Amino acid sequence: MLSELLTNWKMHTHKFDEMLILVVIIVLDLALGTFPLGSNFSNIGGFTSGFLLGFVILTRRQHHWLNLNKSNTSQKQESYQYALRIISFVLLSVGLVDGGVLFFKGVDLNDYCSWCHYITCAPPSCKPGYISCEDYQIGNKLNVT
Numbered sequence: 001m002l003s004e005l006l007t008n009w010k011m012h013t014h015k016f017d018e019m020l021i022l023v024v025i026i027v028l029d030l031a032l033g034t035f036p037l038g039s040n041f042s043n044i045g046g047f048t049s050g051f052l053l054g055f056v057i058l059t060r061r062q063h064h065w066l067n068l069n070k071s072n073t074s075q076k077q078e079s080y081q082y083a084l085r086i087i088s089f090v091l092l093s094v095g096l097v098d099g100g101v102l103f104f105k106g107v108d109l110n111d112y113c114s115w116c117h118y119i120t121c122a123p124p125s126c127k128p129g130y131i132s133c134e135d136y137q138i139g140n141k142l143n144v145t
Helices: 002-007 015-032 040-057 072-107
Strands: 135-138 140-145
Touching: 002 015, 002 040, 015 040, 040 072
Parallel strands: none
Antiparallel strands: 135 140
């Protein structure tokens, strides 16, 4: 949604309202990712992938829907969007390939970044052993707490 808003900025009538709504959604999503068993790494990866993929897919201005005449400015915007499409596609491809290689090699990026664990949890819940799971069986019942 953010890449579509930025791509078609001049076509939106309530630009700042829409931008504010998107920023609130992003902040809430990142805040929810700090709860125990949540992951902001997946939120950030999904946001980045969706943002770049939005530029790849949503590059054309929809002039025919608004019955606007094409002028030199629209041609400049189309060439700008074409360049943005290529750059976004390259960044997305490199990111996915690098992420896949690191995943299959079993690299833990927390070993290379001392503060990255704070991205995925709020400081009080980052203590080792904060979340524990106990199970016990009574007859045919398995209780997990």
